[in-house]
Amino acid sequence: MKRIALLGMPNTGKSTFFNRLTGASARVGNWPGVTVDLLGAKVLLGDETVEIVDLPGIYDLHGFSDDEQVVRHFLENNPVDQVLIVLNVSQLDRQLSLVLQILQLKMPAVLLLNMVDEARRHGISVDREKMSEMLGIPVLGMSAKYGDGYKEAHELITREVRNSEPVRLEKIRELLVRDDEIENTMEHVFTSTVQVPAQLSNTLTEKLDNLFLHPWLGLPLFFGVMFLLFQAIFFLGAPLQDLVAWILDQFRVLVLDPLFSNVPAVLNGVLLDGIYNGVGTVASFIPIIIMFFLFMALVEDSGYLSRAAFLMDTLMSKLGLDGRSFVMVLMGFGCNVPALMGTRVMRSRALRLLTMLVIPFSLCSARLQVFLFMIAALFTADQAPLVLFSLYLFSFTTVFLTALLFKGKYHSEEAFILELPPYRFPTLRQMILRGWHETRHFLHRASKFIIAGVVLVWLLTNFPPGVETASAQTWAGRIGEFLSPVLDPIGIDQQLTIALIFGFVAKEIVVGALAVIYGSEGTELMGLMANQLDWVQAYSFMLFTLIYTPCLSTVATIRSESRSTAFTIVSVAWPLALAWVVSFIFYHGARAMGY
Amino acid sequence: MSCLKLSAMKPGASGIISALHTEEDLFHRLAGMGFRVGKLVTVVRRGKFSGPMHIRIGTTDIMLRRLDAQKIDIHPSI
Numbered sequence: 001m002k003r004i005a006l007l008g009m010p011n012t013g014k015s016t017f018f019n020r021l022t023g024a025s026a027r028v029g030n031w032p033g034v035t036v037d038l039l040g041a042k043v044l045l046g047d048e049t050v051e052i053v054d055l056p057g058i059y060d061l062h063g064f065s066d067d068e069q070v071v072r073h074f075l076e077n078n079p080v081d082q083v084l085i086v087l088n089v090s091q092l093d094r095q096l097s098l099v100l101q102i103l104q105l106k107m108p109a110v111l112l113l114n115m116v117d118e119a120r121r122h123g124i125s126v127d128r129e130k131m132s133e134m135l136g137i138p139v140l141g142m143s144a145k146y147g148d149g150y151k152e153a154h155e156l157i158t159r160e161v162r163n164s165e166p167v168r169l170e171k172i173r174e175l176l177v178r179d180d181e182i183e184n185t186m187e188h189v190f191t192s193t194v195q196v197p198a199q200l201s202n203t204l205t206e207k208l209d210n211l212f213l214h215p216w217l218g219l220p221l222f223f224g225v226m227f228l229l230f231q232a233i234f235f236l237g238a239p240l241q242d243l244v245a246w247i248l249d250q251f252r253v254l255v256l257d258p259l260f261s262n263v264p265a266v267l268n269g270v271l272l273d274g275i276y277n278g279v280g281t282v283a284s285f286i287p288i289i290i291m292f293f294l295f296m297a298l299v300e301d302s303g304y305l306s307r308a309a310f311l312m313d314t315l316m317s318k319l320g321l322d323g324r325s326f327v328m329v330l331m332g333f334g335c336n337v338p339a340l341m342g343t344r345v346m347r348s349r350a351l352r353l354l355t356m357l358v359i360p361f362s363l364c365s366a367r368l369q370v371f372l373f374m375i376a377a378l379f380t381a382d383q384a385p386l387v388l389f390s391l392y393l394f395s396f397t398t399v400f401l402t403a404l405l406f407k408g409k410y411h412s413e414e415a416f417i418l419e420l421p422p423y424r425f426p427t428l429r430q431m432i433l434r435g436w437h438e439t440r441h442f443l444h445r446a447s448k449f450i451i452a453g454v455v456l457v458w459l460l461t462n463f464p465p466g467v468e469t470a471s472a473q474t475w476a477g478r479i480g481e482f483l484s485p486v487l488d489p490i491g492i493d494q495q496l497t498i499a500l501i502f503g504f505v506a507k508e509i510v511v512g513a514l515a516v517i518y519g520s521e522g523t524e525l526m527g528l529m530a531n532q533l534d535w536v537q538a539y540s541f542m543l544f545t546l547i548y549t550p551c552l553s554t555v556a557t558i559r560s561e562s563r564s565t566a567f568t569i570v571s572v573a574w575p576l577a578l579a580w581v582v583s584f585i586f587y588h589g590a591r592a593m594g595y
Numbered sequence: 596m597s598c599l600k601l602s603a604m605k606p607g608a609s610g611i612i613s614a615l616h617t618e619e620d621l622f623h624r625l626a627g628m629g630f631r632v633g634k635l636v637t638v639v640r641r642g643k644f645s646g647p648m649h650i651r652i653g654t655t656d657i658m659l660r661r662l663d664a665q666k667i668d669i670h671p672s673i
Contacts, residue, residue: 059624064620068623093653094652094653097626097627183631213649306658313642415621415663417624420649420656420658
């Protein structure tokens with residue numbers, strides 16, 4: 001099968017073009033020589049099926065950034081029949097260098113000048129015939145976003161790929177030696193083919209920047225935008241989540257329970273309480289992931305995410321992070337899972353790993369449910385807001401502390417230079433495609449791990465056969481007993497330990513687990529817990545719940561996004577250790593002060 | 596004409612890049628963004644509290660940390 005590689009600089013609409021070319025059929029896959037996921041699709045061009053691969057956006061084939069190395073390794077390990085180069089017409093003065101580098105490598109190429117709509121607005125015009133003549137490759141103008149010129153591009157690619165021969169490269173960096181020659185040629189081609197008006201009329205972006213990057217208003221506006229975004233995602237997502245849970249519940253009550261009523265209890269438990277609940281856990285994330293990426297596409301494609309990076313950079317650079325990390329941490333307060341997936345916009349691996357390490361400390365809405373319940377049980381109404389506020393404070397503190405401690409280990413070698421693209425409004429199609437791709441990615445990569453984990457916890461809390469669920473005689477109870485030398489010193493008794501083991505599946509079920517463990521529900525359960533625990537124990541338990549191992553779905557996402565078992569282990573072990581130390585200090589401090 | 600570091604330029608000021616004192620990887624990164632000797636750059640704004648700089652080069656707007664802007668020499672234009 002012939003292979004086409006899509007290449008371009010960041011912010012040129014390359015992925016928009018890829019989506020238009022491949023529709024919803026694109027899949028994440030692995031290719032020889034590269035360690036990161038790339039999107040690829042098989043598309044019928046004319047009468048032949050061709051594989052199209054979307055390579056990461058890069059500035060320079062010669063450079064050292066993670067993405068630039070990925071592109072080089074891809075081209076060195078995978079023969080390519082055709083390179084489609086996507087450039088932004090308005091920025092040809094610097095982007096033509098990428099075309100010249102590809103030509104130096106003697107690869108068959110087609111040049112697509114994207115965003116002609118924007119260029120027209122700016123009064124920029126290009127003599128494409130002359131450019132094509134000077135470069136020796138076909139040149140076409142188009143708007144991948146609105147579809148102008150797309151048909152012609154499609155026909156051209158179909159025609160070109162039919163006659164092309166695969167090229168396999170070795171040692172690309174050695175082939176690219178004449179940088180200054182490229183610079184001269186670029187200048188020459190640019191001045192002979194592109195007309196740019198003396199004064200660029202880009203007033204809308206400038207006006208918006210004056211507002212959004214205002215020295216005093218910028219930050220308050222940023223927090224306002226984040227607040228609205230948060231509300232939009234989670235207030236629209238939560239009812240959808242409830243709906244999904246309701247449908248799954250109805251299906252179980254009306255169909256599965258009668259159907260499996262005659263199978264042995266153990267099998268029934270594994271199938272329904274194990275596997276089916278696991279499926280339910282996976283499904284409960286889908287509405288949130290869709291909503292998150294619908295709105296994230298808006299924030300990202302509009303160009304505002306880069307402005308957030310600008311606004312937060314002073315603080316974030318001290319933590320070894322950037323402003324985009326901060327946005328993801330904030331979103332993590334709703335749900336850690338999509339926030340972790342959202343870190344993919346950060347192109348430096350070290351920066352991304354550090355961000356993924358701190359996101360799980362964000363007090364997500366699932367943990368909030370546990371805290372609201374415990375606070376209601378053990379604190380007065382006057383104390384409640386303060387207690388909750390202190391937990392949020394701990395959440396932020398652990399984020400900053402973790403970043404400071406690990407910034408040396410996950411230190412980004414890449415200089416932090418970011419484009420501030422003009423403000424653009426994404427089309428609805430772009431937003432929906434994004435939500436769809438991300439959901440499929442999550443299902444594909446994380447669902448097996450999550451379901452297996454839910455089954456495992458079910459086994460732990462129901463085995464050996466014959467014992468009462470979640471009692472001290474179960475394996476979970478024995479683990480609790482085994483761990484008591486570790487957890488007793490922080491005030492967490494055996495019953496709470498079993499709840500923590502449940503909490504590993506999802507924090508939402510901790511309250512439900514407590515109900516099973518204590519054998520009562522609602523206000524009665526609150527009363528029972530208030531009798532058995534004092535506030536110091538309860539607060540220690542909440543601190544531990546806040547900080548310790550993020551839920552199973554978070555771990556699954558960290559594993560699938562980092563593709564590193566070692567990193568996943570660190571991201572589980574470090575919060576566990578920190579949770580213990582913080583709870584220990586709190587518990588003994590409070591006891592020492594006489595509480 | 597005297598030389599200035601890009602990091603020392605005030606908002607609204609423009610100049611021509613006269614030298615890039617960078618390591619190889621930063622050099623490539625800057626070149627890809629359009630930072631090459633002889634190019635005209637304008638400082639659009641500077642972030643508060645030693646924050647990043649907002650630089651315009653050709654039709655591209657870029658944010659750059661001051662630490663990196665220190666490595667770029669500019670001939671101020673009138």
